[in-house]
Amino acid sequence: MSNSGKSYQQVDPVGGYSARPVTILGCAGVVIYAIVETVIGWAGVSMPAVAFIALAATVLAAVGVVYWSSPLRAPFPRFGFATIVLLAVAAMSLDAMASWNGAVLPPGEWGPVVFGLTMVEISPYRPPRALAFATTFGGVIAGVIAVTHPATQLSDSPTIVTFIATVIPLISLGFGSAAYASALRRSSGWLQPESDLAAHAAIEELRENTMRSVQLDRAGILNRTVVPFFTEVLRRDSLSRADAAEARVISASIRALMIADVDRSWLDDLIDQIARAREDGSLPGSEVVQDSERLAAGMSKEQRIVTRVLLVALLGQPGFDPDGFAILLARKGASCRVKITAKLDKDESIQRSGLAPYFAVLRIVFGDLQVAFQSPTLTLRFSYDHR
Amino acid sequence: MSFGHSQRVGLQMLNRALSRFSHVVGYCCIGGAILDVVGYQGAAPGAVIWPIFFPLLLTFAVLAMLDRWRTTAWSIAFLAVGGVSAYLLAVTLLSQVDGLQANALPISLVKVALLLVSGSGFRPRTSIFWTFAGYVVGEVASWLAAIQENAPKPLDEVALETLLGLLLVLTTIALTRGARSRVSPELARAALDEELSALRYRIELRAASLMHDTVLDHLDALAADPSSTLQPELKRRIENDLEILIGEEWLSDPSPEVDAQVKPDWRRSAMLGAIKEARDLSLQVEVTGDLAAVGRLSRERDVALGLAVKQCLVNVLRHAQVERAEVVIIGSADDVSVMVIDSGRGFSEDLVGADRLGIRQSVRHRIEAVGGDVQLWSTPGRGTSIMIRVPAPFVLDGVAVTSE
Incomplete structure (x- = not known):
């Protein structure tokens, strides 16, 4: 999918995650606003039951936003968005209906504002086009309500003024949200090449060091046995049985080293690297990785990066118990299933909140991520297509 | 997807x-106020409301300027022009339309635009100051108009609710930057580590393959x-390889970006070099197919393909017990495939010892490292076919053209 069809959450999962506190606060604010407005305007309510249902629809929409914006459910599903839009439209319509026989003009209702604010809350999680479409839909409904509401007919204000006053809060907040989502996504795209350039420059700097390090490793192996042996054979220009036997011994020792290397994956290297970097003897080594078919090699670059960042964070969690740590990769059809288990001797809520940003990022890359915490064991399951 | 933006x-x-959100809401609010004025003028043709269009249109234009250039000067200009517009709008409506109060919606809309737009584009703390400034300017404008027109001045709920909502959002943003600041650097670091890991893997693979092809x-x-004497051909190759291995350039990792631009002449490609070497070792190699397609390969892929084909031909010489092999080259829009076929004794890949690294290391891993893949068909007694596929998109004026 091109970036134009993606939400900010999909383009920048960390940004999407960090927007969530504002979303939760916004949802609470919307519900409080609807309740307060209902109480203030209670005198104009002619159908109390309908007013309560309108409030219930608002609460449900807010709960839906909080539920589907969770990092564990990312990316925000289309079905969830459609449900929330329909609930917001229902709340707006029912709110107007509750005072249908009263004297309250539609601009005095809270429905359009709640609809617009709901779009604001969802803006980091859905593509701008979807927000603009939902706003147009909501705007049409609000417009119809404004024009057909009996209070509009009885009012001294021109109908167009009532119409605009009803629709403007909804469309300004809705289209503002679409513009907000679009700007966030575009900024993310513009800044990416800069990040890439910085990373590229750092890699160029380290390229020489990496080559030198590999060179030294290999030169150490060769200089100990192979170079002296070849030099001697070439100098003598003859072969003996002892030479043939020595050639076999050297060959076997080099093969043994190469075989040990050849079946190691980036995941093995990563786990060993973390243990080395932390200088913590209790941390596990690559023996915890069970990947007999070398499936780790089939992960894309993006998948490797998010798996890497999760594992670094997991092994650094307070209360991480090396004994319960395992990574299992198994093939199922054309996909590979990954299961990571870790024992974490801390309260579940602490672990969840500490790891939540990582789950958010992981969930965007591995859409089927499942997180289960059965104290003290955290289990993560996800899969990817094997390339 | 982006990895690891800094907090800044x-x-x-x-x-x-x-800022974008505020500006779009601002456009809608001022546009709504203009349409409201149209509505009031239409409802009372005798009233003189229309002159207010001009300050409102000017406010709209200054907003467009601010949208284009987010500077303090334009913010001050917007505050000034918007404040005057709010005052004139309030005076006009209060004097020309019966029953309106200073918190009428068109006036509120301009005030909302003032408090939203003024603070946009600044840091949260500065933004809060500008937002307050916008609110105060709007309130003072409508308050002065109410005094002038001797009209009641009830609380403007819309403007106040917008102010409180905006302050809440800005405060929350300021307080919740921690999540990004913690994870972003870690993601950036992981992305860099992944690049380095891939680089090291490429170099180690090259070292391992080279070690296999030469030393082993x-x-x-x-x-x-x-025999008791060293064969001259073997002696020559050992001397040659020893020189390379002692030297320091054998692991040099050409930059893939630069490398992709350097297309080899297929007549001097590493693959044809490998075929020539095999012929020197007395293997008869018949080459057919689209030879020119090899010229589309990047240098890195050309070298990897050449070394892989060489290993295949060495295997034919050493294990197949035949003196003849066939190399077929097939060029498609996206890749180049090379098939090495012999009618020798064949083998079962499952039965090949774990210590035999030729196909695994020098062919399969080497080709996978440059984005290709390898397929092998072999039946004991009926020969072996190895298909090596390497990506090689057509390039027109520097733009890769794929079959999609």
Whole structure:
């Protein structure tokens, strides 16, 4: 999918995650606003039951936003968005209906504002086009309500003024949200090449060091046995049985080293690297990785990066118990299933909140991520297509 | 997907987006106020409301300027022009339309635009100051108009609710930057580590493949040589390879970006070099197919393909017990495939010992490292076919053209 069809959450999962506190606060604010407005305007309510249902629809929409914006459910599903839009439209319509026989003009209702604010809350999680479409839909409904509401007919204000006053809060907040989502996504795209350039420059700097390090490793192996042996054979220009036997011994020792290397994956290297970097003897080594078919090699670059960042964070969690740590990769059809288990001797809520940003990022890359915490064991399951 | 924006960059993105949100809401509010004025004028043709269009249109224009250039000067200009417009609008409506109060919606809309737009594009703390400034200017404008027209001045709920909502959002943003600041650097670090890991893997793979093709090859030849003198051809190759291995350039990792631009002449490609070497070792190699397609390969892929084909031909010489092999080259829009076929004794890949690294290391891993893949068909007694596929998109004026 091109970036134009993606939400900010999909383009920048960390940004999407960090927007969530504002979303939760916004949802609470919307519900409080609807309740307060209902109480203030209670005198104009002619159908109390309908007013309560309108409030219930608002609460449900807010709960839906909080539920589907969770990092564990990312990316925000289309079905969830459609449900929330329909609930917001229902709340707006029912709110107007509750005072249908009263004297309250539609601009005095809270429905359009709640609809617009709901779009604001969802803006980091859905593509701008979807927000603009939902706003147009909501705007049409609000417009119809404004024009057909009996209070509009009885009012001294021109109908167009009532119409605009009803629709403007909804469309300004809705289209503002679409513009907000679009700007966030575009900024993310513009800044990416800069990040890439910085990373590229750092890699160029380290390229020489990496080559030198590999060179030294290999030169150490060769200089100990192979170079002296070849030099001697070439100098003598003859072969003996002892030479043939020595050639076999050297060959076997080099093969043994190469075989040990050849079946190691980036995941093995990563786990060993973390243990080395932390200088913590209790941390596990690559023996915890069970990947007999070398499936780790089939992960894309993006998948490797998010798996890497999760594992670094997991092994650094307070209360991480090396004994319960395992990574299992198994093939199922054309996909590979990954299961990571870790024992974490801390309260579940602490672990969840500490790891939540990582789950958010992981969930965007591995859409089927499942997180289960059965104290003290955290289990993560996800899969990817094997390339 | 982006990995690891810094906190500063994240804040810039957020400011830019909030600014965009505020400006669009501002356009809608001022546009709504203009349409409201149209409505009132239409309902009372005798009233003189229309002159207010001009300050409102001017406010709209200054907003467009501010949208284009987010500077303090334009923010001050917007505050000034918007404040005057709010005052004139309030005076006009209060004097020309019966029953309106100073908190009428068109006036509120301009005030909302003032408090939203003024603070846009600044850091959260500065933004809060500008937002307050916008609110105060709007309130003072409508308050002065109410005094002038001797009209009641009830509380403007819309403007106050917008102010409180905006302050809440800005405060929350300021307080919740921690999540990004913690994870972003870690993601950036992981992305860099992944690049380095891939780089190291490429270099180690090259080292391992080269070690297999040279050192192990020669050691095996020496171990199996029954004669007491060193064969001249073997001696020449050992001398040659020893020189390379002692030198420091054998692991140099050409930059893939630069490398992709350097297309080899297929007549001097590493693959044809490998075929020539095999012929020198007395293997008859018949080459057919689209030879020119090899010229589309990047240098890195050309070298990897050449070394892989060489290993296949060495295997034919050493294990197939035939003196003839066929190399077929097939060029498609996206890749180049090379098939090495022999009618020798064949083998079962499952039965090949774990210590035999030729196909695994020198062919399969080497080709996978440059984005290709390898397929092998072999039946004991009926020969072996190895298909090596390497990506090689057509390039027109520097733009890759794929079959999609």
